[in-house]
Amino acid sequence: MTEIAKIEASLDKVGSDLVRARGLVGDAIRQLFKTFDSLRTHLAEERLRYEQAISAISGDSGLVAVIREVLGRFVGDIVRLSQSSVRILVEVDALRERAEQVASRGLRIEKIAQTTRVLSLNARIEAQRVGTSGAAFRVVAEEIKALAGESGQLSEAIRHAISQQAVSLEVTHRAASELAATDLDLAVESHKRLDATIARLATVSQTSSQALDRIQRDIDVAIQALQFEDMLDQLLAAIGRKVLAIRKVIGAVSAGGSAGDLQAEIDHDVVTQHDVTSGTVELF
């Protein structure tokens, strides 16, 4: 085999390698494109799910809003219950006051009864002293004694009733006090923790959203960069044509001819840019 024939065979090998390279690069690029496109779709789906989850927690009708509403109602109910209980306490105090007044009057009745009993005794002694002419007076004195006894019993009954009422009022007062007194610090603390959770969620949401935006931009840049496959393919095709042209030039020169226009084919650049973000591609 002559030297020229060897060069031509080598150029044929270069040509076929270029064809294989075009195929491999094309397959790899298409696979990468497909992967990034799928990644972009999944990212959009995840972003949607994430936003829905955040909205379900901290949205206008989300979980936090519901908890806030329940907490508000709980506090409102407690306060209303306390207001009613305080009203009961005030009324119980007023009843106690009135009961004390009644007891004081009962004491006065008791004293009147005692005085009446003494008067009745004195009247009976006087009736006894005056003899038969005092008989009618003695009857009146006996009646007065009976009335004094009844007054005393009545006074005792009132005192007993008031004493029992005092016990009932004490029980009512204690129960109303227990109902009225609810420590609201736990509710306040829950409220604060809820606000802190919302603030943290807002921060996390903002940070995550920014991170997702960055990933989205990176994917877009990657997809854009993958479009250089067109240029690479054109470049590889042009190299193949140049190899063919060189082979023809070698053939022509070895036959005693000249390179002629074939040189122009070799010198012609189909892709003028040197990176994937600038320049133009000659379409053919």
Added chain:
Amino acid sequence: MIEVKTHDGTSTIKIAGRFDFRSVRQFQDALRHPIGAWIVDLGEVEFVDSAGLGLLLLLRERVSAAGGSVVVRRLRGQAREVLMMAKFDRLFTLED
């Protein structure tokens, strides 16, 4: 501790320490003052429970029924947190 002073038709009720169910009797005594314009000074209050809130509502109820008004003054600390959570700022005029 509850202290009431009336000046130019305005009664100022000053509460100190705990404002809870134990304040009922004193608060009730305070309400025997002429009902008109009321100022409730909570600047010295260390703790309020629901009974304290109930007493404030009772005061508001009585005073409003008589055409009067209630201003809550010097809210701070735990008392502020409890009253704000119970949305008392919608029921009372609050002043510093």
